[in-house]
Amino acid sequence: MIEAGLRADAERNRQRILVAAEELFLERGAGVSLDEVAKRAKVGIGTLYRRFPTREALLAATSNERFLSVAETSRARDAHHDPGDALRQFLEDLAMNTSVYQSLAASLGTVIQHGTPGCYAISAEGQRLLRRAQEAGIIRGDASFDDIICVVSAIAIAVEKEGAPVSRIAHLVDLLLYGMRVR
Structure with missing residues (x-):
């Protein structure tokens, strides 16, 4: 860019x-x-x-294309998924792309605030999907995008620390979404 x-x-x-x-x-x-x-x-x-x-500004710049790709892919497949599945896939993709650099997950919340096109796209798409799932009555109304970023960071850190297979991301995202479901 x-x-x-x-x-x-x-x-x-x-x-x-x-x-x-x-x-x-x-x-x-x-x-x-x-x-x-x-x-x-x-x-x-x-x-x-x-x-x-700052380091976070540099991380945002190097992550820009990956973040843009995650957001674009999410928007493209959204029409084919219900709101819960669309949010799940977005979170898996974001966690996977956060795991590209060891230790990026620890500062993801700060990195995505740096105003690159990719950061804006990730934030906008994540907020849109969360709002859509909340409006569908799937996800609790008190869940925020900041909550999601915090937990996606934790998922990426867990996978990184465990040296676990990437398939573990899907399992952890399912646990996250289960806790966020409307009861």
Whole structure:
């Protein structure tokens, strides 16, 4: 994603930072030092911080395309699922994509507040699906999107810590939704 208004050299630096961060996050997790990211990108730490003032901003930028994809996929399949199943599949996909980088789950709530198109898309789609399931009388009215993000983070952390198979995500999402069901 090209950031509007950047000079060509600034955009090249931004792209190098994103590539280096993606590589390092995949290799060693979201907790890798930002100094290491700057070194791998061959930019100064000040250049990195000018573009990405926090680790969470950098995580949001590197997760942008995955988040957009999760939201787009959810909207595309929504017509074919009842509200509960649509929400379940969205939560599984989000937990799976949160597990891409080790330790991303611990800061997911903060990451999705960083205003990238993917962050907006994830938030909007999750809120839409939750509201739809609540209006259908499937999910409790007191459940919020923030609650969902908190529990999706916990699911992703549990799977990461256990070294469990990804299929465990579906089981844990089912437990989450069971607890959120209207009784």
